[in-house]
Amino acid sequence: MRAFSLLSILIALVIVGVLAKKQLSHVQGAADSSGVASPQSASAAQSVQRQIQNEVNGLMQDRASQVDRGMAERQQ
Secondary structure, eight states: OHHHHHHHHHHHHHHHHHHHHHHHHHHHHHHHHHOSOOHHHHHHHHHHHHHHHHHHHHHHHHHHHHHHHHHHHHHO
16 A cells, blocks of 8 residues: 555656646746847846845835834834
């Protein structure tokens, strides 16, 4: 019974591995066929990256100010 369980888990792992390899090779092939990224898409990607970075920094600063206010209230 234990051998059957181990064998079924091993077969499932092999199937998942084969499917993952197929998917990754398909994605890799699609990226290779498109060639080098155009300057427009590169600048758009950088713009999105900057926007996300600015939003994350803003959220971090807001949280830091909330923590500072909480610490000040505790000291009073």
